[in-house]
Amino acid sequence: MYYKGIKECPKCGEVELGLGKHNGYAVMQPVNKMSFGSEVEYIICTECGYIIESYVKKPEKFKGTIN
Template identity: 40%
Template sequence: MSQQVDCPKCGNKELKKGIIRAALSVVHMFPENNPRSKSSPISSIYCKSCGYILESYIDHPERLED
């Protein structure tokens, strides 16, 4: 998680981590040149008050090596 301590949109200090889902499964990131290789889930940090997404990142970047 970044060093951000409050929401830049509303100023709330309660930030949460969540996963991005599509229908019934978690969205995954794949390497562009090999979409059938290993993948990693995508997580986000969001404001509990207004829902603003501060950042999104892949949980296991080492899995996306070429």
């Protein structure tokens, strides 16, 4: 599977990738800012379980958190 420019697992070479997410209590929250935060999504190798990439779904919630 080709996803967001990633063609294969850099660890084992598997080409079938999956998409997972953290949500609920596992959200990423901005420092020093009142916000519910954002879910974290992961691109995962379906063969070895390696987390290839992670990112927040709503990056705009983190603007202004570093001076």
